[in-house]
Amino acid sequence: MKVVVCVKQIPDPADPGELDPDTKTLKRDVKLILDESDSYGVEMALQLVDDAGDGEVHLVSMVPNNEVSGLRTALAMGAAGATLISDECLSGSDALGTAKVLAKAIAAQEPDLVLSGTESSDGYTGTVPAQIAELLGLPSVTFAKEIAIDGGTAKVKRQTEAGYDDVECPLPAVVSVTAGVVEPRYPSFKGIMAAKNKPVEELTVEALGVDPAEVGWAGSRQDIIDIAAAPVREAGEIIEDEGDAHERIVAFLDELKVL
Amino acid sequence: MGLDKIWVFAEAQGDSVASISLEILAKAREVADTVEVFMAGHGDDHAEELGDHGATAVYVTGDLDGSLQGSAVATAVAAGIEAGDFDLPDAFILGTTQDGRDVAGRLSVKLDAPVITNVVDLEFDGDTLVGTEPVFGGSTNVKTRFTSDKVGIFLVRPKSFEAESTGGAEADVEDLDVPDLGAAGEAKITDSFAEETEGPRLDEAAIVVSGGRGMGEKDAFSMIEDLAKILGAAPGATRAIVDSGWVPYSYQVGQTGKVVKPTVYIASGISGATQHLVGMKGSKNIIAINKDSEAPIFAVADLGIIGDVHKVMPKLIEALNNR
16 A cells, blocks of 8 residues: 655744745744654554555655755654655745645655645645645545545544544545544654665656646735734733632632632 | 625534634625625525524535535535636635635635635725734734635634624525535545533633643543533643543644633643644633743733642632632
């Protein structure tokens, strides 16, 4: 079974960076890491291939520079190889432009299953999996919290507002997985060493066969007209518990007349 | 000034229209003369409620035989546009929900129209609609508008607007023609499960009591449940402890969980990761208990207690029990 996993390399969320006021894109001069949300898809893919007894996990990713450190993390976890679309013109791409690029790269791999996170930790649009599925003419099951493969069918528990649905879907299909569904493995030393020699195919947007006009800022057909600091909450009362802090909480709730 | 027409994707929640859909209707009615709704399933049960919230028509797919809503609704809308069945709207607004995102994603491909996501406010700039989206965990707001002549698709976050009954007449119910969905329609729901919780709904409760990793261990979460019960509150949780399996996802507050705006939010053992803050910092009053004085949660707290939850919470529960 061949599983393709979409992964995104993002600035470390602990140091999220800022928007460049001139270009209105994320300053990416910091080192990029594997989005934690995607580590669940990578782990899930590795487990499903293990269960199937044969096959491999292939990564697809895109980036405006030729950064690969996040991909190496996923390769060190056990993915066999990666396709990286690396092109300056990708800067400013929205979800639809992103999906067009990833879908083209995925199609070339002819996978049985495409996995992704439900949303990235920096852009969190959450529409890319459905867009990829639509571009490829495939069924999709988003927000999966459990996946089992039974012959040519994916059996998925899909999160809902109230609980979950059991969903069955013929392969090939696109499935997005929620955080926490599996415990992503830590790359072993052996894995890290092996990852250095795993194939990462780097392609430009044109080499991939996508029109550069469909990606980046131009392709997004959106304009940011304002960037401003969000209103800040007024500073509150902070006290140290000396054994009676609960009394202050009760008094506060009394003041609010909610008791 | 106003737009001619806005389309809204509405969802059902049990026998009612989902609150996110009613919230969007209120905004749509404010900015446009005509508001029409698209919905999976049958519309007769909801026509009255949708009309009362400002919709004049509801277009429905009928029974989907288990198919997920995303492909069915998007395909029916695109086919209707293609066939010239509709006058195009100025915008199509959907909720940031599982199915809302599926419909928006698939429709954006079918119409080759971009999507503005995570919208928390909509306003006019001249005669174009502008969306406001928080970035970097809500520290910065960006305002975005479309530059193409495609239908503008907006995904709006829950609790961004207030639902409002207008006393409008029952909406006309119109059947949509759903074409063959091909492979995309083959993902089918075979069974549905609800994770029942006692007490008020998390996204509607006046008081929410939430726990995080700082509670230490799964058993300690019973303190959250106990305090919630006394206060008539809904219990909530951070992504960290949902991921750890302490409580089901239906408890999760935050970017990937529910957005809550209660009168009082009590954060117990929660450090305040941006993922969590995004879902609760609209609360009217925030009480935080955490032993780390540097925890980001204190930046949004109206009352912050620097202390051990295992000491403060039992005393708080006892004091409230004794009243």
